[in-house]
Amino acid sequence: MNLGPLKVGKFQLFPLSDGSFRLDGGAMFGVVPKTLWNREIPADEFNRITLALGVLLIQTPRGRWVLVDTGLSSKYENNPKFKKLYAVERPETLREHLDSMGISPKDISLIINTHLHFDHAGGNTEFSDRGVAVPAFPNARYLIQKEEWEDASHPHERNQASYFKENFEPLDLAGLVDLVEGEYEIEPGLKVLRSGGHTRGHQCVQIESEGEIAVFLGDLIPTSKHLPLPWIMGYDLHPVDTLEIKRETLKKALDENWTLIFQHDVGLRSAKLDFKNGRYAAKISY
Numbered sequence: 001m002n003l004g005p006l007k008v009g010k011f012q013l014f015p016l017s018d019g020s021f022r023l024d025g026g027a028m029f030g031v032v033p034k035t036l037w038n039r040e041i042p043a044d045e046f047n048r049i050t051l052a053l054g055v056l057l058i059q060t061p062r063g064r065w066v067l068v069d070t071g072l073s074s075k076y077e078n079n080p081k082f083k084k085l086y087a088v089e090r091p092e093t094l095r096e097h098l099d100s101m102g103i104s105p106k107d108i109s110l111i112i113n114t115h116l117h118f119d120h121a122g123g124n125t126e127f128s129d130r131g132v133a134v135p136a137f138p139n140a141r142y143l144i145q146k147e148e149w150e151d152a153s154h155p156h157e158r159n160q161a162s163y164f165k166e167n168f169e170p171l172d173l174a175g176l177v178d179l180v181e182g183e184y185e186i187e188p189g190l191k192v193l194r195s196g197g198h199t200r201g202h203q204c205v206q207i208e209s210e211g212e213i214a215v216f217l218g219d220l221i222p223t224s225k226h227l228p229l230p231w232i233m234g235y236d237l238h239p240v241d242t243l244e245i246k247r248e249t250l251k252k253a254l255d256e257n258w259t260l261i262f263q264h265d266v267g268l269r270s271a272k273l274d275f276k277n278g279r280y281a282a283k284i285s286y
Contacts, residue, residue: 006214006259006261006270008207008208008209008212008213008214008259009189009208009209009210009211009212010061010189010209010210011058011059011060011061011189011190011207011209011214012058012059013056013057013058013059013207013214013261014056014057014058014059014101015054015055015056015057015261015269015270016054016055016056016057016094016097016098017052017053017054017055017071017092017094017097018053018054018055018070018071018072018073018090018093018094018122018123019053019071019072019088019089019090019091019092019093020050020051020052020053020088020089020090020266021050021051021053021072021086021087021088021089021119022044022046022048022049022050022051022086022087023048023049023051023086024047024048024049025037025038025041025043025047025048025049026047026234027233027234027235028041028049028051028222028233028234028235029226029231029232029233029234030231030232030233030234030236030239031230031232031234032230032231037225037231040225041223041225044087048087050087050266051119051222051223051264051265051266052263052264052265052266052269053071053072053090053094053119053264054069054071054261054262054263054264054265054269055067055068055069055070055071055094055123056068056069056205056216056261056263057097057098057101057103058190058207060187060189060190061188061189061209062187064109064110064187065103065107065108065109065110066108066109066110066111066112066186066190067108067110067111067112067137067140068111068112068114068205068216068218069111069112069113069114069120069121069123069218069263070094070111070113070120070121070122070123070124070136070137071093071094071119071120071122071123072088072090072118072119072122072123073094073122073123073124073125073126073136074090074093074095074126075122075125075126075127075133075166076088076122077090094123105136105137105138106137106138106139107139108137108139108140109139109140109141110140110141110142110143110186111124111137111140111141111142111143112143112186112192112203112205113142113143113144113148113168114202114203114204114205114216114218114219114263115145115148115152115198115199115201115202115203115218115219116144116148116149116152116163116167116168117162117163117199117219118162118163118164118167120218120219120263121167121168122164122167123136124136124137124142124167124168124171125166125167125168125170125171132170133166133167133169133170134170134174135170135171135174135176140176141176141177141178142168142171142176142177142178143178143180143184143186143192144168144177144178144179144180144201145179145180145181145182145192145194145201145202145203146179146180146181146201147181147194147200147201148199148200148201148202148203149168149177149179149201150201151163151199151200151201152168153168153169158237159199159237162235180192181194182194189207189208189209190205190206190207190208191205191206192204192205192206193205193206193215195218195220195242195245195249196238196241196242196245197220197236197237197238197239197241197242197243197245197246198218198219198220198233198235198236198237198238198242199219199237200237200238202218202219202220203218204216204217204218204220204249205218212259213256213257213258213259214258214259214260214261214270215249215253215258215259215260215261216261216263217249217260217261217262217263218263219233219235219236219263219264220242220245220246220249221246221249221250221260221262222262222263222264222265223262223264223265223266223268224262224265224268224271224281224282225265227250227273227279227280227281227282228279228280229243229246229247229250229280230243232246250273250280253273254273254274254275254280257272258272258273259271259272260272260273260282268282271283
């Protein structure tokens with residue numbers, strides 16, 4: 001699903017996809033009762049909901065190609081247990097979208113990982129002919145929050161199922177990792193914002209140019225159905241932090257007319273905000 005481009009001043013944004021997968025709906029909506037969330041995103045017979053494996057491709061005013069997250073990749077195509085558990089479907093892949101745009105993996109100069117969970121960082125690497133994981137974008141630097149790297153490298157029982165070492169350790173071995181702490185400007189108009197909440201080092205990406213602002217939300221607000229403040233994932237390690245940064249982010253987004261880009265929303269990848277009856281909701285689709 002290629003829905004682009006979006007123009008934000010001098011930046012071109014291309015919301016791309018690496019397919020879809022399914023996760024437990026109860027886990028995706030935390031304390032929200034199923035009677036409420038199931039009206040918004042109906043669950044299958046296993047209580048799972050379908051989520052996009054969203055990726056954002058950015059062309060900067062300087063002509064650089066930047067990817068925000070990398071999807072799942074083909075590394076798990078031969079793992080039937082994994083594919084069945086997560087109902088992975090990849091009729092169109094990130095690599096195919098890039099090929100159709102005439103963009104080679106070698107053309108990507110920067111990868112920004114919102115965090116290192118397998119559905120966001122799986123495409124960081126690919127298996128070589130010898131079955132060894134190697135960087136999938138050989139000319140790219142990989143920008144990650146230091147806290148995220150520390151937690152992924154030393155997982156505990158609560159988060160270890162989401163971190164696969166083959167998705168990030170080869171990057172370190174190749175010397176391609178740049179660790180940052182907190183807000184960090186990559187070039188004028190493009191920066192990362194540490195949000196925390198979902199993981200300790202989760203980060204969002206802000207694009208600002210000529211008075212326009214867009215924010216790629218990652219798993220801070222994974223779908224447009226997660227806009228109401230208390231609709232927070234059970235997967236979030238620090239849900240109260242999620243609540244506070246959501247409150248701050250959505251107030252700014254409404255006041256300043258931001259475009260919000262939802263990473264996991266199958267039907268609505270970007271929108272402006274509305275505020276009705278004391279609740280935030282998506283207003284304009286692109």
